[in-house]
Amino acid sequence: MLTKLTGALRTALGCAHVRSGADVQAMDVGWHPDNLGAGLVALPANTAEVAEVVRLCREHGVAIVPQGGRTGLVGGSISHVGEVIVSLARMSHIECLDAVSRIAVVQGGVTLESLQGAAAAEGLEPGIDIPSRGSATIAGMVSTNAGGIMAFRNGVMRHRVLGLEAVLADGSVYSDLTRVVKNSAGYDLKHLFIGAEGSLGLVTRVVLKLDPLPQASATALLGLPSVQAALETIRWAMSIETGHLRAAEAMWQRFIQLTAKAQHWSEPGMALDQPIFLLMSLGGAHEQPLRDAFETLFGQVLEHYPDATGIIASSARQERDLWRLREDTDALYRVxxxxxxxxxxxxxxxxxxxxxxxxxxxxxxxxxxxxxxxxxxxxxxxxxxxxxxxxxxxxxxxxxxxxxxxxxxxxxxxxxxxxxxxxxxxxxxxxxxxxxxxxxxxxxxxxxxxxxxxxxxxxxxxx
Structure with a gap:
């Protein structure tokens, strides 16, 4: 059965776009060792080809495992012999980036980092960010309802999606590529596919709303005595009049000590001996006022928690180094x-x-x-x-x-x-x-x- 299906898929997509054997083994398996277990990968180039792949798989009674960047952590893209992996790697085109309407229409295989780069050129951003931005795909993020660093401010993926297109299990296409926020035209069925992890349909195209990208940013790392102190600091930071809080990431002592060691990071006067560390980012029009706002905030923290410690990044390099402390979770898995x-x-x-x-x-x-x-x-x-x-x-x-x-x-x-x-x-x-x-x-x-x-x-x- 699988041999016949493989032949039919190669006829539909071209031999180069249906991989098996050594060609699959040469692919990046991603986070889970069983992601490529099926040993058969179809790579359609557009929604029509995805629909044809699904139709053929249904005709042959073969199950489908959709895959994006294979960055998932809960086995959502693992596959087994007898199944077909449908990869959206070839569907990586940003079809439209409308700076006036502040929306983007993208194919499902576009990576978050690619969209961030294209949006930044227009002074915009997707309003969502995750550490695996370089490999995580938009369809994968929709399918898992990804959250990430800015969710407290901008919501999760569900709140960023205006419309989407998906291929259903019978090979038909659900298409609702709405480009506006206000839409009360019947059931909002796109939400069935957001967070469904490909179990109800295969997301192929997405309309995302974009936000203005701040012209400047500032980053600070504070060492604090308790969770309550960190939560109170976040509340104060959200009331800052200069700029706006873009991120508030917490690292407990054991985690930051491990990543700091992996990064060979140290800073005079910033011993990593506090119970909890809070990494914050402000966005706004100019860098110096944002740093000044962090100085004022740190003074407020010290009034209530005199033993707190802190550092405000003074350069883009130092800002990147601080963020690596939070984002290098691979260091933990190496240990x-x-x-x-x-x-x-x-x-x-x-x-x-x-x-x-x-x-x-x-x-x-x-x-x-x-x-x-x-x-x-x-x-x-x-x-x-x-x-x-x-x-x-x-x-x-x-x-x-x-x-x-x-x-x-x-x-x-x-x-x-x-x-x-x-x-x-x-x-x-x-x-x-x-x-x-x-x-x-x-x-x-x-x-x-x-x-x-x-x-x-x-x-x-x-x-």
């Missing part, structure tokens, strides 16, 4: 390969108490776990990575998830802030979500993909 990682959202008013209970609960399970904690503090998104190489034993994994997820639903938080469900978090989803929501998700899946051909085993069980 603890395949370390178990978790991605939760907690309401800010509950965050300090939640984290205290989590750390105590993990210590009771195994004092050697000693998690690394960092994340997007302004929106309550914490990344918690255990100091353990490889997957946990099933019984320990269940105990860890009980500690991390046990109170989240009651608090109004989420077990998956921005990484998605994939294949890794299905159990957590069924343990924590409302049964009515789960039943509705199953109903929608059965209607749009009754044969379970679209990314099976992701978000919902394969059967």
């Amino acid at each position: 603890h390969p395949a370390a178990p990682s978790y991605d939760v959202s907690v309401p800010l008013s509950s965050l300090a108490d939640y984290l205290d209970k989590v750390l105590a609960g993990l210590a009771r399970i195994d004092s050697a776990l000693q998690p690394y904690v960092f994340g997007h503090l302004a929106d309550g998104n914490l990344h918690i990575i255990l100091s353990r190489a490889g997957a946990l034993a099933p019984d320990m994994a269940a105990r860890v998830e009980s500690v991390l997820y046990g109170t989240l639903q009651a608090l109004g938080g989420s077990f998956s802030a921005e990484h998605g469900v994939g294949s890794k978090r299905i159990g957590a989803m069924f343990d924590t979500l409302d049964p009515g929501k789960l039943a509705t998700m199953k109903t929608i899946k059965n209607m749009l993909d009754p044969d379970r051909l679209m990314n099976p085993g992701k978000v919902l069980p394969a059967s």
Whole structure:
């Protein structure tokens, strides 16, 4: 069956655009070692070709695994023998960048970094940023409802998408390339595909709203005595009259000490001995007033927390060095390969108490776990990575998830802030979500993909 399908795909796309064997093995596998497990990759060039690939796969009863930059952390793009990977690598064209309307129309394979560069040339930006910007694709970010650094200010991907196009499981095309913010014309069905991880359809084109890009920026790193101190500092920073707060990233002591060592970073007078470090960015018209605003903010912090420490970047190089401390998460995985990682959202008013209970609960399970904690503090998104190489034993994994997820639903938080469900978090989803929501998700899946051909085993069980 797969041999016949491979021939049909090569006829439809051209032999060079259907890879198998050694050609697949030569590809970058991305974050998960099983991403290329299917061993067969189709690379369509446009929506019509994607639709033809889906139609052929349905005709042969073969499942489809959509892939973008393969940067996902929860196994959302893993594949198996007998499936077909549909890569949007060739669909990397920015079709329209309208500086007047402040929108971009892009193919799904465009990387975030490419869009950022094109938008910056017009004095604009996508309003969303993640460390994997160089490889993460727009369709992948839509499909996982990516969040990132500026979500507290601009929202997550769901709030940036004005319209999209997607190929459904029957090969038909859903097209709603709306370019305006105000649109009350019936059901807003694009939201079915945002965060669905390719399980309801394959996103091929997207309309994104853009924001003005600040002409200048300033960056500061503060060492603070507590989560409460960091949250209060963020609240003060959001009231700064000069410029606006663009990022507020938290790094707990163990995390920043590890990345600083990996980066060979040190700064006189900035010992990394505080419980929590807050990396902030301001954007505005001129650089010096932004630095002055940080000086004033630091003075305000010292009035309330005299032992706080801080540094304000004095050059673009120093600014980049500070951001590398936060974004070099690979340093952690070099020390603890395949370390178990978790991605939760907690309401800010509950965050300090939640984290205290989590750390105590993990210590009771195994004092050697000693998690690394960092994340997007302004929106309550914490990344918690255990100091353990490889997957946990099933019984320990269940105990860890009980500690991390046990109170989240009651608090109004989420077990998956921005990484998605994939294949890794299905159990957590069924343990924590409302049964009515789960039943509705199953109903929608059965209607749009009754044969379970679209990314099976992701978000919902394969059967």
